[in-house]
Amino acid sequence: MTTMADDMLNLEPASIEALSRQMGEPDWALEARRRALAAFVELPCPERTQEAWRRTRPDLFDPQGRRIARVTPAFDLLGEGEPEPPVGMPFEQALSHEPGDFQDLRQGGPVFQEKDSAMNAAWRSGGAWVGIPRDRALGRPLRIAHEVPAFQAPGAFFPHTRIVGRRHGKATVVESFGSAEGDLLAAPVVDLHLEEGASLQYVLVSRWGEGTRALTRLQARLERNSQLKVLFLGLGGATTKAFLTGNLEGEGAKSEFLGLVFASGGQHFDVDTLQNHHVPAGSSDVLFNCALNQASHSVFTGNIFVAPGAQKTDAYQKNRNLLLSGKAHADSIPKLEILANDVRCTHGATFTTYDQDQQFYLQSRGLQDADARRLIITGFFQEVIERLEGPSLVAWLAGLMQDKMEASLGT
Amino acid sequence: MADASTEAAIVQQIRSDYQYGFSDAEDYVFKSGKGLTRELIMEISRIKQEPEWMLEIRLKAFEVFKSKPMPTWGADLSGIDFDDIHYYVRPSEKAETDWDDVPEYIKNTFDRLGIPEAERKFLAGVSAQYESEVVYHSIREDLEKLGVIFLDMDGALRQFPEIVRQYFGTVIPMADNKFAALNTAVWSGGSFIYVPEGVKVDIPLQAYFRINAQSMGQFERTLIITAPGSFVHYIEGCTAPVYSKDSLHAAVVELIALEGSKIRYTTIQNWSNNVYNLVTKRAKAFRNAAVEWIDGNLGSKITMKYPAIFLMEEGARGEVLSIAFAGKGQHQDAGAKMVHLAPHTSSTVLSKSISKDGGRASYRGLVKVLPKAEKIRSNVRCDALILDPESRSDTYPTMDIGNQDVHIGHEATVSKVGDEQVFYLMSRGLSEDDAITMIVNGFFEPFTKELPLEYAVELNRLIKLEMEGSVG
Structure with missing residues (x-):
């Protein structure tokens, strides 16, 4: 399932041809890599003075001197029941099989704004494609797993995942990113495109190994009356910076961005969410819960942008932080930029520790102190997890959180 | 006194919808040329007959001002030309103590602002800043008997140099930001209040600031110290006439609330729509002390103002209550900062804004909790109304929380009527x-x-x- 070439390529301009050849891509894909390389060279490095990089050092994601880890993802279905027709495959295979979904790459695009996105596109070394069929609802969640195995040199992994929800298609996709111990730079790019009336639940599980620095970019495009639920699950990795953006481009689109971070040890999570309301009558809802143990640090920056004319927008954003240790540190920057008046936009943020009233109540019912704490933390996660549909998915996610909690709290 | 012909010329400049947009013909004892130089700062200090140490502070701050870049965040400040500003104007030779001695043209201005009536009714003290110096100043005798000092800042420097020296710049260092440095270099006027231990001033002390001359900066410096167990409420209102050229207001206000004391500071800012209002306001609240900023922003072209409270010791309490009204051509970038440096401190922010006719209202705030500060409570609430589709409202709060044992909440809403x-x-x-x-x-x-x-x-x-x- 998971494979990696023995001879890892150096991360250098000359490698893109070999990479494209090894991955069996069409010629236009190599052209697209060349354009991305040119953009990568051209674009400036991010600076600490930029708002997005004030709390996480951008130089941690410098790819210099690394070798490229190439990983083919594994696909399976969660839960039980009838097998579903295959709708996903590795990204590089889809380039040949589903060229219609890659018009941007074939026609001189895309235009890169950020150096790291260009880096991913130039040295893309993995990823997946999913096409949700038109007018079909897929019952069982599709799971895609990317596992970077152990290797010697400092590595770099650049997967690109593209999910296209065709008109009135409906599905759940879970994507899990993991790695062995060792020094790895991972910079996944995910783009989600929902056509009219399409509906997608997408879960990104970030469970990297201890030596991984991850820079994740997720972009979603929502056409008329489409519905998207995204859950970002931050569990692993040493340093994580993530940019999650929803672009509401068709009237009546609805986006829900959920987040759950359990940070422990010296972990650092810095997540930016942005809901762009370009057109009227869109709704967005952000709920981001961060639990912090030991000397971990989390940053949540959320923005709701309402463009001029995007009337009847309904947007909500909430960030909750549960501080479990005296050494933990949490930042929250929930923003609103509203350029239309007939709107309802709200946000909230809270910081608390174990609620003493809750703890007292649980103890009065006979629970030990440690069990009461676990129950409080579990409740904090359930609030987010239960926003998702599908019992097999909810159970699997609750299990992941449970494992992380036990590992962090000890017994 | 303005004669009929200049009056007519001035009337033409007045925009009808700004009721304080009258302006008197300029008649000053000293008006500096435009632009800021070392020589000008030495001249200001010489005219004021200041002690040497204050001149040194001014000159040092001037260097800091030159070395600091303009802020790149917040409102658009590209319209400010530091070389096109009068940095010092003094309208009459000395601060008056009796209303009858105040020059007639200044009285006219104040009459139109309604100050004497207000004072006759029940004001404790009036200290009206007409440009750079306080020209009229009175304080009721019973307050003097209690030992309350309420002076213009220049007078305080002459009469109580040691108190001024002890506290000046201790809350807002000159290097805090470019405009605080500028103020420190060229400051003139402002209020100085010292309330002795246990004294509660039960009527508000008031000052009215007004900018008259075209293209001039107003750089008042206010310092309020409340000794343990005392209380004072200070109110300032700000108004400026309408000229075709932009002017700059860069005040620095420092409050020090010592143990168990309380300061309430109320501002109603109604500058005309060509004033850049870039003000640094900060308070330190010590053990069990309370500071309240009541901050209303209606006027100005651009306001950048974030009243701050440093909660220094246990039991300190901070509150900011603010409103902003952003009309045509206005950007109100206002907010609050709460810095919790000690355990058992609490803060509250309530901000309300309205934007209309293409105006932009932004809330920008900070709640910071240092690692040693436990048992913190903080609550921030921002509500905004947008009255038409052309206008804009933003919320930019930052919460930086370094301690576990806290209860911190932030809420914001934006909607229409x-x-x-x-x-x-x-x-x-x-x-x-x-x-x-x-x-x-x-x-x-x-x-x-x-x-x-x-x-x-x-x-x-x-x-x-x-x-x-x-x-x-």
């Missing part, structure tokens, strides 16, 4: 205009009710004026 509310009021016979004005007044009510009566009445009148023609 509710259709149901307007419909209900119209069904009771109100016009749409009156209905919206009433809703806006109600929206600001938590702020208005904290003001002394005459200020609340004035504020409601100003809001009504701003709201005229908001329908259709």
